[in-house]
Amino acid sequence: AATPLYLGIDFGTSGARYALIDEQGAIHSEGKRAYSAPPSARQVGGDAAGWATSWRAALFQLLADIPPVHRPSVSSVSIDGTSATTLIVDSASGELLAGPFLYNESFPDALPAVESIAPANHTVCSASSTLCKLVSWWHSSSSSAADVPVLMHQSDWLLWLLHGQYGVSDYNNALKVGYDPEVDAYPSWLTSQPYSRMLPSVRAPGAPIAALKDDVCSEYGLSNKCVVCTGTTDSIAAFLAARTGEPGRAVTSLGSTLAIKLVSEVRVDDARFGVYSHRLDDTWLVGGASNTGGAVLRRLFTDDQLAALSEHIDPAVPSPLDYYPLLKKGERFPISDPDMMPRLEPRPQSDAEYLHGILESIARVEAKGYNLLRELGATAVEEVFTAGGGARNDKWTAIRERVLGVPVRKAQQTEAAYGAALLALKGAKTLSS
Ligand code: ADP
Structure with missing residues (x-):
């Protein structure tokens, strides 16, 4: 049988890259794609949803860029994204309800509310934190009781396109929404809020989530045994690359x-x-x-x-x-x-x-x-x-x-995509042990 390979995909600030490695860490294939966001999405108040469309396009272009000979050997995949980049998705329909709110977008309107519940100087007490994005949306949203909105980080959303399960994240991405990685739980000041039901459950980065969706497998010639694993943030993935x-x-x-x-x-x-x-x-x-x-x-x-x-x-x-x-x-x-x-x-x-x-x-x-x-x-x-x-x-x-x-x-290695591939490798090893 061909050597098992592990796929990492990085969604950085300027484009997306992939790296395909083996168990020893040798790179078998890599590539990149720029985002083709409509210019209006880049403006304040522009068509933010355009970003989601272009990320999705980049994700599937990268899958199509993997040499066909390697695709059946891909055993697992993980994705990193920019920290605090946030989407609100309707878990009944899969439709985007709001966002993406980009990593550097600021929501000072939510800061007083966040500061009133979080401990002083907490990471969430910054206007660009994921929690400020969530609270700002919550206060302004007119979504009806019928909607079942869920919060996703950029990498959660991209991974979801591959595995289709709602509500899974990792403790690196979840830090800026208030997750406490030390006790491995959301703190009570957060779980007591009405919007806390929108928060994802949290796993370690590189934890197996589910198998790749059937339609993705058949369209790209990937194995239906390929496992999708939790991701991390782009800067942590770049750190992981250095091993x-x-x-x-x-x-x-x-x-x-x-x-x-x-x-x-x-x-x-x-x-x-x-x-x-x-x-x-x-x-x-x-x-x-x-x-x-x-x-x-x-x-x-x-x-x-x-x-x-x-x-x-x-x-x-x-x-x-x-x-x-x-x-x-x-x-x-x-x-x-x-x-x-x-x-x-x-x-x-x-x-x-x-x-x-x-x-x-x-x-x-x-x-x-x-x-x-x-x-x-x-x-x-x-x-x-x-x-x-x-x-x-x-x-x-x-x-x-x-x-x-x-x-x-x-x-030796500094690409975040390489770090994400190491997380995919970790997830595959967890499964086999
Ligand atoms: P970015 O943070 O913009 O991605 P890069 O990692 O690509 O930056 O590094 C670019 C920086 O490296 C530039 O600011 C440039 O001045 C610096 N640089 C390039 N060559 C050298 C060199 N030989 N010695 C020191 N700095 C360098």
Whole structure:
């Protein structure tokens, strides 16, 4: 028989990707599709439902993109989506009642009501949280008693298109609606609300839900033994891709901004710094995101210039230049100061020295980030894997190793689709054991 394969699909902010892996993690096929949302959907107050249509189209295009030879071997599938992207669906008809409300859409009208029921500084107390989206819809909806509305996260909805069962989610996606992953239940302040019957039941990410729907199997030549598994959020899926499960291991993402994620034995949350923890089986994934990062580099240098100038940097020599690279005013983590100004002066004559100073300054922000997580009670960092555009700069890696005082290396896999495929693999293993 052909080798069993595991399918992961990522629905990120700009497009959808798939990765098909085997049990050893080798990639057998991958691909991507852009969203073809009608332009009106991109505007505030535009045709939001257009997004759902284009996500569905991308999902089935990706299934059609999988080489036919591999399709019968797909044993399981999982999907990640953007966190706090929310849909309200009528579970009697399957029709979309409202949304999608996108991850970054804000519903300040619901904030007072949410703040009045949730503990102070809870993750749901942000105008873009899933709970604010739900409460805002609940207050404005005129749905009749005959409707049976259910709340779905983006990945729940896409998985539902594949398995057809209502009301299943995972504890990563459910965090921003108020689910407590530590006690593995919704808190009583939430279950006492009238809209709580709309909330999905919650499983671990990568838990088998049901077999793939018959019509999907027959249309795409997929096996009717293929199992659909719960998903996660896109940023957790990207973390999972690096396969760094042990406490003390971390992933720094050096893209337009700097984000760090650390596996910790202890759960740490601090709203002042935007620090919060996701559950990862028996450990916690603690994260923080700074506004510094590659966007500042991109404004100053092209990628070619960055590569060429970096050649002239000696990473063993500390740069005396002390900057705080930001695109605009304001920082959250590891310093919480909405009025912090960018600091990129004095600029030396030499561009290589300037770049060295900036890279070293960003490395110091990264080190301060890991130190802050430690101060807040997280496991100390022991090893850092790197994702994002900055990962390709070996000189920067060497600077960071010196500043952080721990080994730093490039993550082998960084695509969220790969992380989702690992969840599919986990689900298939659960079934076979
Ligand atoms: P995004 O967060 O936008 O997805 P990417 O992960 O694609 O970002 O990374 C792009 C960033 O990487 C840009 O801001 C760019 O300045 C930076 N970058 C590209 N090449 C290098 C390099 N050689 N050294 C450091 N940074 C780099």
